[in-house]
Amino acid sequence: MFDALSDRLESAWKKLRGQDKISQSNIQDALREVRRALLEADVNLQVVKDFISEVETKAQGAEVIAGVRPDQQFIKIVHDELVQVMGEENVPLAEVEGKTTVVLMAGLQGTGKTTATAKLALHLRKLNRSCLLVATDVYRPAAIDQLITLGKQIDVPVFEMGSDADPVEIARQGVERARAEGINTVIVDTAGRLQIDQDMMAELARIKSTIAPDETLLVVDSMTGQEAANLTRTFHDQIGITGAILTKMDGDSRGGAALSVRQISGAPIKFIGVGEKVEALQPFYPDRMASRILGMGDVLTLVEKAQEEIDLADAEKMQEKILSAKFDFTDFLKQLRLMKNMGSLGGIMKLIPGMGKLSDDQLKQGETQLKRCEAMINSMTMQERRDPDLLASSPSRRRRIASGSGYRESDVSKLVGDFQKMRSLMQQMGQGNFPGMPGMFGGGMGNPLAAGGNGPAPGWRGYPGGAAPAKKKKKEKKKKGFGTL
Incomplete structure (x- = not known):
């Protein structure tokens, strides 16, 4: 949904990068890209004309706020106008008190x-x-x-x-x-x-x-x-x-x-x-839809989806397990299934700011890794799920699980090793430490952008394009990806 429109609009923001301020001359190229993006999205011609006119008027009269780049301010103007066009606020379904x-x-x-x-x-x-x-x-x-x-x-x-x-x-x-x-x-x-x-x-x-x-x-x-x-x-x-x-x-x-x-x-x-x-x-x-169109994600909808699926008492128990390092494969499998109930991995990622640009290949790779994890956990006994240390010390158990799930012993060993590291790091985070976390799913799903080598996700500072990346040191060490479910 809106992928082509989002890509087109992102090219409009690039027209303003590196500019000191918004002016009549430098917004024309950006407006031209926005107009083209809306027409290609099959928006009504009169709506496009009115939209561009309003954005141009507001952009020219806008004072650039200190610390905010012109392209970011232009995105904010486009965002507000999108909300205006789509109706400003949600109109709930009528409910007549005291009657049907x-x-x-x-x-x-x-x-x-x-x-x-x-x-x-x-x-x-x-x-x-x-x-x-x-x-x-x-x-x-x-x-x-x-x-x-x-x-x-x-x-x-x-x-x-x-x-x-x-x-x-x-x-x-x-x-x-x-x-x-x-x-x-x-x-x-x-x-x-x-x-x-x-x-x-x-x-x-x-x-x-x-x-x-x-x-x-x-x-x-x-x-x-x-x-x-x-x-x-x-x-x-x-x-x-x-x-x-x-x-x-x-x-x-x-x-x-x-x-x-x-x-x-x-x-x-x-x-x-x-x-x-x-x-x-x-x-x-309208405001959430405008955020999705501009690649900012939709955290509120994601939270509402999670609230529908997650029981508060279960969440509190899970938190206690994580903080005490008692989080096991049974809990992990439960989290996988909860995420499935919330929708596809691609649908969830599009609601997370900066994650809407993941390629189909990366999302498919993530889906595949999740299925592999689930298959291997399903081949474990209940005792093995509750006590992952049993698998770490027993090659014969890992071979049996590999045979039962259709994967290699090395795949099972990697799952167990990554899970133990993740559990340890979760405990450290609960104590206020935030070390870099290894990728749970290999192939970049620990940090979903790692596989594509795309660096920081767009919109890191709230809008597509985000802030300019800091200059790298000559011998900067490669950071580990951050990631669990």
Whole structure:
């Protein structure tokens, strides 16, 4: 997501490096790169024109703060304008106190509307809101069955009357059922078409007037770029929507939809779909998205992901184990699996400031090393997992584990050796010492940038490009990579 846009914008910052201050002359090249980056990302042309005009005006009137380079200040101006374009702040889903909240889902076929309906229900369930799904798509084969299957997967009931009933009547009875049972939120999944037509709009209008929804959300495929914004505007003008859900944001989306929808349609983006799994729905925060686009990461989203997976009591126990050097392979395996639940390694790394520039090869190498570790740990006995020292002193045990996992004895020896060093260093860190830590996964995953030899990660000082690296001493010793999970 946004990789091409981020790369293009980074070339814009380079135009200002080495400059003493921002001026009319030296920002023109940078603005030209920003304009090109936005157009290649399929952002609406009028949005691009307005964006460049605002950035130019603000950049020329900006006073350069002492200690901040012109390129860093220009990035801050672009960041703030991106936030402005995307809506400034998150717009949460409505919740009507004391009565059932009704949400109407709309969209074309193929946008992931039915899946987004289930994702939204799961998201609300995590917020302790009870839900009922209503299946009114009687036209698409197996649409009702798909929603029922998803409902069972997330443990949310589905109201349906078969494929022969009138969609308006299904919606009406579904909402009445939810109100009668005191359900907090009812989500009505409607039929889509391959393109906008009058029959579709008329049916949507009838359903909307019948159930009077508190929210009307349009599900839009972000892969369609600026056309997503035009589609949102059309629905908004004809039906009246309260927000949009952008799906497939984890794919090859160039970013045009996210940057165009609010400005063109006037409707806020409320959620984004970031994967095929039913858990892969996130509230849309313009400031966080701007940070991701500019390669600054998104630590808040990473923390929220971790909070969903990590139990506070377990975290405290783990901390005690680490500080007392009792962290073992069982704990390590648990951490690996927790990280898997948070998403792919690539997805997690993109949320960490400076790590968004890791190459696909480096990420694949990291994924491979994690799988190797898991396979070798799974071949250990429970006693060996609890006491790694047994493996350090027993070649026969290491050979058995190597044979069981399909790797070499030297691989097992390296895992055990690195684990013992890591455990020792964790204890020292708990005592206030911060020595350099060896790479746990070889091949650069200890320091994810080590394999590529790229040096300090971009954005080390908060923005892409960061501060200029310090001059190296003539005989500077090579530092060890810092890294554990």
